Structures are given as C-alpha cells and as structure tokens.
Amino acid sequence: MATQPMVTFANDGQSRIPDDFGLLGDIDTVIDPQIDADMQVGSIARFFRDNLLFGVIGESSPPTTQLWRIGIQLKGNVNPDLRGEIFGASSGWSSVFDRLLVELGRLKEGWEGEGSVAPSAKTLRDVEQALSVLPASTREPEVEVDSSDGSISFRWWSQDLSKSATLSFLGNGTAFIFAMNRNGATKPPAIVSVTDELGILDAIEDLQEFRALLVA
Amino acid sequence: MNSCSDGCPKEALSIDVRSVGVIEDDELICRASYDPMHYPRGRLQNSFVKAVDLFNGQLSVWRASAKTGLSPSDVAQIVAHSGPPDNTLKAMHAVPAGLIRSERALNSTGRLFCVVDETDIDDQGGSHPAHAHIAICEVQMATIDSRENVLFEYAKQRLIFLLKQPEANIWP
Numbered sequence: 001m002a003t004q005p006m007v008t009f010a011n012d013g014q015s016r017i018p019d020d021f022g023l024l025g026d027i028d029t030v031i032d033p034q035i036d037a038d039m040q041v042g043s044i045a046r047f048f049r050d051n052l053l054f055g056v057i058g059e060s061s062p063p064t065t066q067l068w069r070i071g072i073q074l075k076g077n078v079n080p081d082l083r084g085e086i087f088g089a090s091s092g093w094s095s096v097f098d099r100l101l102v103e104l105g106r107l108k109e110g111w112e113g114e115g116s117v118a119p120s121a122k123t124l125r126d127v128e129q130a131l132s133v134l135p136a137s138t139r140e141p142e143v144e145v146d147s148s149d150g151s152i153s154f155r156w157w158s159q160d161l162s163k164s165a166t167l168s169f170l171g172n173g174t175a176f177i178f179a180m181n182r183n184g185a186t187k188p189p190a191i192v193s194v195t196d197e198l199g200i201l202d203a204i205e206d207l208q209e210f211r212a213l214l215v216a
Numbered sequence: 217m218n219s220c221s222d223g224c225p226k227e228a229l230s231i232d233v234r235s236v237g238v239i240e241d242d243e244l245i246c247r248a249s250y251d252p253m254h255y256p257r258g259r260l261q262n263s264f265v266k267a268v269d270l271f272n273g274q275l276s277v278w279r280a281s282a283k284t285g286l287s288p289s290d291v292a293q294i295v296a297h298s299g300p301p302d303n304t305l306k307a308m309h310a311v312p313a314g315l316i317r318s319e320r321a322l323n324s325t326g327r328l329f330c331v332v333d334e335t336d337i338d339d340q341g342g343s344h345p346a347h348a349h350i351a352i353c354e355v356q357m358a359t360i361d362s363r364e365n366v367l368f369e370y371a372k373q374r375l376i377f378l379l380k381q382p383e384a385n386i387w388p
Contacts, residue, residue: 103258112253112262113300143260144376148268149363153373161382166373176369180377185322189366 092136100143101128104152107145116147123171127152130175130194131167133201137215156213165210169194177203179210224317224330226354232335234345236283239331241314243281244386245348246288247379248295250303264309265375271363273351275375276337280310280386284346288387291346298337308387309379316350319374322367327353328374350375 104127107118119127131154141154155166163186168176177190177200190203204211230238239245249255253262269275278291286294288308296305319328330353335343352360352371360368378384 100259103260107260140259142256144263145260146263146267148263148266151263151267153263155376161380164377168369168373170364170369172364176366178370178373180374182381184320184374185370188322189370191366 093134093138094136096140097131112147117150119145119150119152120171123150123152123169126169126171126173126194130200133197135215139214158213163209163213165213175200226332227330230333234343235333235335236345238333239279239313239348240283241312241317243279243283243313244288244310245313245316245331246278246280246291246308246310248305249307249309250299251306253300253303264379265372267363267372270372273349275350277348277350279346279348286346292387307385309384310386311378311384321356322370326355328356328371329353
C-alpha cells in the first residue's frame with residue numbers, strides 16, 4: 001500500500017512538500033505561503049500524468065481571484081494506488097467533473113433518437129485532458145451535447161445571463177474558448193491544444209471575464 | 217473581402233408564393249425548446265442549436281409579427297405538435313430579426329448571420345408561410361472550410377447566447 005501523499009500549504013509561512021515529491025524547476029512554480037489553511041490538497045485541480053501532478057491552487061478573494069500554478073514530480077515509479085489516492089483527495093471541481101465525465105461516457109449512438117451522435121472517445125479524452133486543470137473552485141457549468149455531431153460545450157453564465165464563458169470540444173484535439181456578453185465576443189476566441197495545460201490556464205487568465213465566471 | 221452589411225441578396229429573396237414576403241427587422245424570430253430534449257437530464261442537455269442545421273444554413277425558426285399575423289402564442293400552437301417524438305413544447309425563445317442581423321463576425325465588420333424567408337418546414341414537401349431559416353452569411357461561410365472552424369463554432373455559441381437571454385423567453 002502506498003504512502004498517503006500529502007501536500008499542504010499552511011498559513012504559518014511554511015509550505016510543506018513531502019519528501020516523496022520534488023518540485024519541477026522549469027515550470028512556473030509559485031507557492032504562496034499566505035494561502036489559507038483551507039487551501040490544501042483538495043483545492044488542487046488535479047492533473048496527473050507521467051509522474052507529474054500538475055495543478056492549480058485557486059484562491060477566491062473578491063474582487064480578484066488568484067491562481068498559482070505548480071508542478072510536482074513524483075520520484076520513482078508511480079504506484080496506481082498513490083495515483084488513486086491523489087485523485088480521491090480532490091474535491092470541488094474535481095468531483096463535479098468526475099461525475100460529468102461519467103454521464104458523458106454513458107451516452108451511446110442514438111442517445112437522442114435515431115441518427116443522434118454521441119461524443120466520441122476522442123472528444124471525451126480531449127475534455128478530460130483539458131478541463132482537469134480548472135481551478136477547484138470552478139462552478140458546475142451548463143453542459144450541452146450536440147446530438148448532430150457529438151460535440152460538447154461547457155458553459156458558465158453570469159447570474160443575469162448577460163455574460164457567458166464557453167469551452168467547446170469537437171474531438172479534434174483542441175478546445176475553443178469563448179467569452180461573450182450582449183455586445184459580442186469580449187475578446188478573440190482562444191484555440192488551445194488540449195495537451196497544452198498551461199495554454200488553457202493562460203487563456204482563462206487572459207480572458208478576465210472568463211475566469212470570473214468560472215469560479216464560485 | 218466583400219461585406220453584405222448593407223443588404224443581403226439572399227434575404228431580399230422571397231421565392232415561394234405562399235410566403236408573406238421578406239423578413240423585416242422588427243419581426244420576432246422564434247425557436248422552440250422541447251422537454252426533455254433541450255433540458256438537463258442528469259447534468260447533460262442537448263444543444264439548443266444543432267451544428268449540422270446551422271452548417272447547412274437551415275436552422276429552423278418561425279416568424280411572429282404583424283406581417284405573418286401570428287403572435288408568439290400562435291407560433292407555439294403551430295410548433296407544439298411538430299417537435300421530436302415523446303417531447304412536449306416547453307418554451308419559445310425569440311429575438312428580433314434585426315438583432316440577429318446586427319451580429320458581426322469575428323475580426324470583421326461583416327455580418328455573421330442572415331435570416332431568410334424559407335417556407336419549407338421539412339423535406340417531405342411541408343411548408344408554412346411563417347417559417348424561416350437562420351444561416352451564416354454566405355460571405356462568412358466562404359471562409360469556413362469545415363465544422364471545426366472557430367468562426368463557425370462562435371456563430372453557433374452566439375446564437376445560443378442570444379436565444380437564452382431572459383428577454384428572449386417569450387412564451388409561455
């Protein structure tokens with residue numbers, strides 16, 4: 001049984017990284033010691049691949065939301081149990097997203113009547129890869145599946161519906177990111193490879209309204 | 217690139233003698249939403265605007281106006297029985313044709329959509345004088361090589377945005 005991984009960010013000026021982890025030096029690594037004690041491992045939007053736990057620590061402190069990007073590399077071989085425990089420790093967006101993925105994965109061809117198209121395995125992989133990096137404080141979006149082509153849209157609305165932020169997936173390895181209000185697009189759309197985690201986070205940060213709509 | 221901001225030749229056509237004529241800017245363009253198709257089941261819902269219909273320039277809508285002599289309630293009665301099987305009409309969403317026509321393409325002053333008089337309601341010969349289509353402007357479509365084009369996806373998302381605005385919910 002693998003050791004329970006713990007990454008804590010305390011408010012006593014000390015950021016603790018367990019000995020099993022080593023920080024990647026070549027990633028934009030910023031760990032703020034002032035992060036509230038509540039912002040522990042559960043607040044890390046998880047993304048785990050090839051020994052790399054990649055995440056975003058989000059802190060909502062109106063009127064701004066701050067994000068820190070971290071990269072933590074596990075030393076040695078990754079035990080599947082360890083991976084599962086890291087996933088299990090996540091909460092917020094991660095748990096919502098996991099449930100969304102399960103529901104999306106259940107859709108089969110013909111789900112909406114004859115000729116309706118379910119999301120392809122490629123589309124689902126794109127979604128999983130791209131959206132797992134969203135901040136833990138991300139609100140549950142409106143999720144639309146287009147039964148004519150199997151594309152998936154994740155949409156976040158402002159309370160009065162005057163603004164929206166949308167991530168669209170067509171199964172071609174990219175995410176389209178739109179932020180709009182009643183006057184049209186607030187910025188040119190971003191087209192980001194789903195494998196470009198930093199690119200997705202940068203696009204969200206660049207589209208200021210987008211980030212504000214995403215988080216609770 | 218040409219721009220048809222000052223007038224769309226496609227919109228100026230009214231071919232079918234059964235039509236009440238070209239669509240004026242102040243006519244309400246209505247699209248129906250059906251339950252359960254367009255509402256969340258679990259956490260998922262079907263798209264309110266189908267990509268294939270929009271790509272083919274055939275997003276089906278209805279006209280409520282003095283010109284057609286139909287109110288939104290009248291249109292609701294017409295479409296209540298033409299929805300998908302096992303679905304019931306839940307709401308009508310509408311925006312003025314002029315508002316749809318005022319939308320602009322990305323990085324362009326050219327129009328994004330046209331709203332065209334089209335009485336055909338199916339491919340079995342059915343027609344109605346108050347039926348219409350929303351399509352992407354032909355000038356813009358000339359730059360869209362596939363369904364995966366970002367302008368096309370923006371157009372789809374933009375229509376959804378407009379039709380889901382609170383003031384667009386006109387019935388019931």
